[in-house]
Amino acid sequence: MFRRSSREVRLIDKGNHIVLDNGILAVTLSKPGGLVTCLQYGGLENLLEVANRETNRGYWDLNWNEPGGHDNFDVIYGTTYNIIRESPSLVEVSFLRQYVHDNNSTMVPLNIDKRFVLLRGNSGFYSYAIYERPAGWPDFNLNQTRIAFKLRKDKFCYMAMADTKQRIMPSPEDLMPNNCEKLAYPEAVILKSPKNPNLRGEVDDKYQYSCDNRENRVHGWISTSPSVGFWIITVSDEFKNGGILKQNLTSHVGPTCLSVFHSAHFAGDALCSKFRQGEAWKKVFGPVYIYLNSCLKGAHFSRLWHDAKQQMLLEMESWPYSWPCSSDYPKAHERGTVSGRLLVRDRFFSSTMMCGTHAFLGLAIAGELGSWQTESKGYQFWTQANKDGFFNIKSVRAGEYSLYGWVPGVLGDYKLESIIKVTPGLVVNLGDITFEPPRHGKTVWEIGIPDRTAAEFFVPETNRKYVNRLFVNHPERYRQYGLWERYTEMYPTTDLIYTVGSSDWRQDWFFAHVCRIQEDGTLQPATWQVKFHLNEVNHAGVYKLRLALAASSNAAIQVRFNDPSIYKPHFDTMQTGKDNAIARHGIHGLYHLFNVDVSPQVLHEDMGQLEEQPSLQSSAHTHSTTISTLIDMELWRSKRPRSRRGRLQQCVYQYLLFEVSITSS
Numbered sequence: 001m002f003r004r005s006s007r008e009v010r011l012i013d014k015g016n017h018i019v020l021d022n023g024i025l026a027v028t029l030s031k032p033g034g035l036v037t038c039l040q041y042g043g044l045e046n047l048l049e050v051a052n053r054e055t056n057r058g059y060w061d062l063n064w065n066e067p068g069g070h071d072n073f074d075v076i077y078g079t080t081y082n083i084i085r086e087s088p089s090l091v092e093v094s095f096l097r098q099y100v101h102d103n104n105s106t107m108v109p110l111n112i113d114k115r116f117v118l119l120r121g122n123s124g125f126y127s128y129a130i131y132e133r134p135a136g137w138p139d140f141n142l143n144q145t146r147i148a149f150k151l152r153k154d155k156f157c158y159m160a161m162a163d164t165k166q167r168i169m170p171s172p173e174d175l176m177p178n179n180c181e182k183l184a185y186p187e188a189v190i191l192k193s194p195k196n197p198n199l200r201g202e203v204d205d206k207y208q209y210s211c212d213n214r215e216n217r218v219h220g221w222i223s224t225s226p227s228v229g230f231w232i233i234t235v236s237d238e239f240k241n242g243g244i245l246k247q248n249l250t251s252h253v254g255p256t257c258l259s260v261f262h263s264a265h266f267a268g269d270a271l272c273s274k275f276r277q278g279e280a281w282k283k284v285f286g287p288v289y290i291y292l293n294s295c296l297k298g299a300h301f302s303r304l305w306h307d308a309k310q311q312m313l314l315e316m317e318s319w320p321y322s323w324p325c326s327s328d329y330p331k332a333h334e335r336g337t338v339s340g341r342l343l344v345r346d347r348f349f350s351s352t353m354m355c356g357t358h359a360f361l362g363l364a365i366a367g368e369l370g371s372w373q374t375e376s377k378g379y380q381f382w383t384q385a386n387k388d389g390f391f392n393i394k395s396v397r398a399g400e401y402s403l404y405g406w407v408p409g410v411l412g413d414y415k416l417e418s419i420i421k422v423t424p425g426l427v428v429n430l431g432d433i434t435f436e437p438p439r440h441g442k443t444v445w446e447i448g449i450p451d452r453t454a455a456e457f458f459v460p461e462t463n464r465k466y467v468n469r470l471f472v473n474h475p476e477r478y479r480q481y482g483l484w485e486r487y488t489e490m491y492p493t494t495d496l497i498y499t500v501g502s503s504d505w506r507q508d509w510f511f512a513h514v515c516r517i518q519e520d521g522t523l524q525p526a527t528w529q530v531k532f533h534l535n536e537v538n539h540a541g542v543y544k545l546r547l548a549l550a551a552s553s554n555a556a557i558q559v560r561f562n563d564p565s566i567y568k569p570h571f572d573t574m575q576t577g578k579d580n581a582i583a584r585h586g587i588h589g590l591y592h593l594f595n596v597d598v599s600p601q602v603l604h605e606d607m608g609q610l611e612e613q614p615s616l617q618s619s620a621h622t623h624s625t626t627i628s629t630l631i632d633m634e635l636w637r638s639k640r641p642r643s644r645r646g647r648l649q650q651c652v653y654q655y656l657l658f659e660v661s662i663t664s665s
Contacts, residue, residue, distance in 0.1 A: 008088035009120050018081075020091050020118040020125065025292055027118060027125050032081035034095025034114045035059050036149070041123075042228040042294040049150045049254075060129060062145035064108040067274075071143060076112050076129075084325045089120040092325050101137065109137040109275075115287075117323065123293055124231075124311075126321075128286030130328050135280035142273040142376075145285065146260040151221055151230055156255040160305045161209060161219035167470045170204050170253050171195050180204075183466075185583065188481055190465070203468045203481040206252030207584035210265070213237045214244035214382070218291075218312040221255050222301050226294065229304035232259045233289040235316045238397070241376035242271050243362060245452065247586050261285040262376060266551075266589045268578025270374040281377060284328050289315055320395050330397055336422040338363060338393045338403070340430030342385055344410055348442050348659070356389035356407045356435060363393060363401035363420065370413040372404045373590055396422045405435070411450040411546060411657060412438045412593060438595060440544060441661025445500040445532055447509060448655040453588040454478075454550045457511040457653070460486040479585040484514045484650060487526070491516070500532035512582050513557070513635045514650040527564075527634040530656070537605050541660045543598035545571075545631065550654035551589030552577030557651060560632040561602040569634075571596045582650045591654070598658075631658075 007023030017037065020027040028038035036058025039047040048057040060076040078095025085092045095114045099107055110131050117126040127147060153171055160166035170191055174180060180189035188205040220231035237244055241262045248260040262285070264271040275281060291311050295303045320332050342356030362382035364372040372380060381401075385391040403416040414435040420428055449456050455478065462471075462480035471479045487510055495516075498508055515523035545559065555576055558569035571594070579589025635651060 005121065007120070009091045009118050011083065011086055011091045011093070018093065020093070020116065022118055022120055022122065024121070024123050025125070027116065029093070029095070029116060030054060032078045032095060034076075034078040034081070034093075034116070036116075039230075039292070041292045043226050044152075044155065044223075044228060047151060047155070047223075047228065047230055047292070049152050051153075052150055056150060058147075058149045060112075060114055060127075060145070060147050062108065063143040065141050065143065067139050067141065067276075072106075072108070074108060076114065078114060084115070090117065090323055092117045092323075099137070108142075109133060109140050110142075113326075115324070115326065117287070119323065124233075124289055124291035126287040126289050128284060128288070128324065128326075128329070130326055131281075131283050131285065133275060133279070133281040136278040137275075139274075139276050142262065142275070144260070144263040146258055146263070147232075147286075147288065148259075149230070149232075149257045149290070151255040151257060152223075153255060155223035155225070155228070156221040156230065158222040158224065158301065159209070159220075159251045159255065160222065160308075161211065161250050162215070164474065165209070165211075165470065165476075166305065168196060168199070169255065170199055170202075172253055174199070175204065175253055183481065201465075201467070203466050204253060205468075205481055205585065206249060207265075207586075208468055208471070208479045208481070209250050209252055210247045210584065210586060211250060212244065213240050213242070213246050213248060216248060216250060217316075218308050219250040220257055220291075220308065221251060222304050224301050227297070227299065227301050227304065229291075229293045229301075229308055230257060231291040231293070231308040231311075232257055233291050233308070233312045233315050234259055235289075235312065235319045236395075238379045238381055238395075239283065239285045240380075241273070242267060242374065243364065243372045243380050244360070244382045245373065245588070245591075246271070247584075247589075259286075259288045266579055266581055266584060266586050267374070268580070268590075270578075270590065271376055273376040282328065283377070283379075284326065287321060287324060287329075330424070332395065334424045335395045335397060336424060337427040338381075338396060338401075338420060338422065338430065339427060340391060341432050342389045342391065342405065342407070342414070343432055343434045344389075344407055345434050345436050346410065346439055348439050353434070355387065356385055356405075357387050357409075359385040359389060359391065359405050359407040359414075359435075361385060361391045361393065361403060361405040361414075363396055363403055363422070366400065366402040366419055369415045370404070370591065372402075398422050398424050403430075403433075406452065407435065408451050409449060410435070410437050411548065411655065413591075438546065438593070439659065441542065441659040444534075444543075444658045444660055446655070446657045447498065447500075447505045447530070448653065450548060450655040450657075452550060452591050452654060454511045454652045454654055455587045457505055457509045458507050459483065459511045460490065462486075463489075476587075478511065478587045481585070484512060484582050485517065487512070487514050488517045491526075495526050496528045498528070498530050500530065509653070511587070512650045512652045513555070513633070514582070515635055525634050527632050530631040530633070532658070534603055534605055537600050537603045538660065539600045541600060543600060543603065543658070543660045545596040545598055546655075546657040546659070547573075547594040547596060548653070548655040548657075549573075549576070549592040549594075549651050550587065551579040551581035551650075551652040552592060553580050553582065553589075553650055554578060555635055555651035558634045559596060560634070561598060562604055563602070564632050570598070570602065576651070581652060588652065588654070 005023030012019040025041040365378040466482040559571040581589035
């Protein structure tokens with residue numbers, strides 16, 4: 001698919017710039033800054049936006065702040081340039097920025113070594129970086145770091161990130177104030193006068209093109225004249241924060257192409273690394289592969305996408321790479337493997353041990369149950385078990401880890417109690433290990449599937465004025481803008497009531513619990529009710545409500561059983577989460593599991609047909625109790641939102657389980 005060349009790799013020093021050239025492409029880097037200023041390939045003198053300054057074409061950047069201080073955006077300029085290796089088959093160069101430690105410094109307290117590598121015969125180049133904080137350096141928070149490329153807007157108009165997620169994109173001019181209408185937050189707009197008239201009336205929001213780390217293997221842009229593709233290939237998640245379910249940006253209008261290594265998106269402050277008390281730290285981000293391809297005149301440009309996917313598979317076979325010169329990047333023989341089989345013992349579902357079918361298992365820094373999803377300083381290594389629960393975690397850096405995981409369709413998190421020590425070149429075989437879900441009794445009823453997303457619930461069609469046509473009749477229809485407003489449209493005066501046995505959670509359980517938006521913009525707490533039959537309340541038993549949230553954004557869920565008039569709820573999550581998953585079109589953020597003890601004294605035996613309960617309004621709990629058994633779940637907010645974004649406060653239910661365990665008398 002790409003032009004081949006056996007020519008040696010050359011390094012050409014032009015004073016303020018260097019050029020890495022292998023006869024297929026030429027990469028120009030500023031010296032000593034280490035900014036990518038020009039990519040010459042496929043008949044194009046520069047794939048990067050020539051109208052931009054050289055500082056705004058291809059660069060590493062980060063966001064950081066001092067404790068309690070404001071956020072700082074920092075494009076990383078090297079101050080020292082070095083040739084690490086120069087041979088006919090490979091050139092690796094370094095652009096080092098060292099921290100200047102003085103009272104007047106405004107630099108992030110890190111030494112950052114950016115590396116760029118070009119190999120003979122390759123239609124692309126690699127980049128990685130070593131971030132280091134020696135012991136004793138000042139406190140700071142690392143909020144985000146990434147590599148970004150701004151491509152030529154007159155050439156790259158088609159974006160692709162998956163077989164079912166690719167389209168012609170708006171131009172950056174389409175997002176100018178005179179050409180669009182801003183929505184609830186700056187990133188979202190309605191296109192009013194786009195250059196491409198076929199896009200008129202559509203919503204564009206860069207967060208609509210986010211995806212989980214585990215799905216983010218290749219994404220990029222296509223130019224149709226000439227037929228050239230620009231792709232970022234990321235074959236390992238080991239250096240990304242938050243694990244494989246962490247969501248990040250990919251490509252968006254610019255045309256901009258990103259590789260995000262560390263961010264707080266879809267999670268909030270919990271994902272910002274906080275360095276205190278002189279803690280020493282070092283981490284390697286990458287390498288990632290910037291792959292370029294082209295096709296013959298007359299061939300359909302879709303071949304570029306298919307070729308990029310094939311190249312991604314080849315890169316995966318080569319991981320860990322053998323060529324990085326940094327001793328901080330361990331090669332294959334310096335890594336180990338962890339294997340075993342996960343079994344599930346759920347006595348209330350099956351009398352026999354079950355296989356951990358397609359379980360997700362991962363190694364991360366030792367911590368509490370589920371702590372991997374907010375872990376950002378170390379490395380994580382994940383795999384998915386086969387149908388029989390067997391797993392093999394390969395290419396693990398030497399060190400000590402906890403083993404974490406979960407099983408799709410099974411409630412709760414798994415963690416192996418013992419610490420695993422990984423040694424270079426060796427396999428740690430754990431044999432059979434057992435996961436016992438947090439269950440203590442038989443199921444009375446359940447709503448949803450314990451799979452850490454709300455995708456199985458009812459996701460409404462978007463309002464016609466907010467359509468992004470890419471997600472019409474799409475499996476990820478939750479990516480549409482404004483779905484949170486549909487709840488108020490569907491339940492203008494009353495709230496959702498779910499009756500176990502007759503309601504269907506696929507149609508009757510709205511995917512996100514949001515406040516009702518009043519005409520004046522204020523928020524009214526929304527109270528959802530779950531009604532169910534209990535022919536008999538066993539007073540010798542212990543009841544539990546297990547409430548799993550796939551995401552939460554400053555939401556507080558108050559739970560009351562059978563008596564909505566009481567002021568103090570039976571259970572209160574308190575204000576939870578800063579995921580902003582709904583506003584950013586994600587079906588999940590951080591996973592939360594709440595286990596609520598339910599006294600038999602608050603439950604009522606059913607005495608006939610369940611009678612309809614009037615909707616609970618606001619915080620004035622003045623309605624009388626009912627004889628039927630029900631649970632009231634109120635999304636509580638006591639203050640007026642300070643901005644339009646504040647309207648997006650919500651929680652996303654993932655799964656509800658009501659169970660009872662019978663105690664012996």
